[in-house]
Amino acid sequence: MGISGSLVGAYVLAGEINRHPGDLPTALANYDSVLRPFVDEIQGEVNPRLLRLGMPMTQRAIDAFQAATALACFLHVPDLAARFSKEDRGGSWQLPDNPVPISAV
Structure with a gap:
């Protein structure tokens, strides 16, 4: 899931930066809150x-x-x-x- 996770992460990060182009701290905070459930799921049982x-x-x-x-x-x-x-x-x-x-x- 490493490559898949990185591609999903890049997609989500690009979307959040696009939604908040002048506010990088908000974009990064949203990126973390959106992606965290996915990361927790794929890393949960490692x-x-x-x-x-x-x-x-x-x-x-x-x-x-x-x-x-x-x-x-x-x-x-x-x-x-x-x-x-x-x-x-x-x-x-x-x-x-x-x-x-x-x-x-």
């Missing part, structure tokens, strides 16, 4: 120990991580996990509507 596996610190650990990742991709493990997953990581959060400003057209 185990910090599991995250450490994705951040190897030694060359041997990096090599092992890359080999395991390559094998998992070769065996289509991510596709299988996505197919059998019943969990919607975004929850009930909905992307806000960001109208395009007239000046951008």
